[in-house]
Amino acid sequence: MIPTSDNTGQQVFWLLILAIPIACIARTVVFEEVFREPRDYCHRRSRECPTAWQRKFFYLFTCEYCFSHYVTIFFLWLTRYQLLLPGWRGYLIALFALVLVANLYLNLYSRLRVDITSEKKEIEVKDREVQARERQIEKFDNDLARADTDGQ
Numbered sequence: 001m002i003p004t005s006d007n008t009g010q011q012v013f014w015l016l017i018l019a020i021p022i023a024c025i026a027r028t029v030v031f032e033e034v035f036r037e038p039r040d041y042c043h044r045r046s047r048e049c050p051t052a053w054q055r056k057f058f059y060l061f062t063c064e065y066c067f068s069h070y071v072t073i074f075f076l077w078l079t080r081y082q083l084l085l086p087g088w089r090g091y092l093i094a095l096f097a098l099v100l101v102a103n104l105y106l107n108l109y110s111r112l113r114v115d116i117t118s119e120k121k122e123i124e125v126k127d128r129e130v131q132a133r134e135r136q137i138e139k140f141d142n143d144l145a146r147a148d149t150d151g152q
Contacts, residue, residue, distance in 0.1 A: 023068070039061060046062060064103075065099075
């Protein structure tokens with residue numbers, strides 16, 4: 001069954017919207033300070049566990065891309081969202097499409113953070129340059145005032 005154009009637009013809308021909480025949850029768990037202790041534990045276990053499957057299980061909590069798959073599976077279960085085709089094929093397509101869009105959002109967010117940090121650093125450098133010039137001007141003014149008082 002091929003979806004109608006009206007149904008496809010609604011499916012794409014849901015794809016773009018469902019990817020937002022997936023990206024937010026994946027980013028929060030893998031990078032933010034609130035989950036640091038469990039993440040550190042999982043990171044340590046991903047290196048020290050004796051079996052490969054245990055190491056991989058714990059690794060999924062330290063990798064944004066990997067973790068987004070599991071968050072996506074949860075959201076597919078929760079919403080029953082299917083993309084383009086009904087049944088398991090629609091779920092499979094939705095799984096990979098949601099992971100792709102969520103990771104596009106994550107990359108966009110990361111790029112935005114880099115740009116903001118870069119701009120802040122540039123502003124700090126310019127502020128220091130302005131302060132240095134203001135000190136030079138103040139020193140020059142003080143030297144002029146001293147020269148005027150010495151010349152009188």
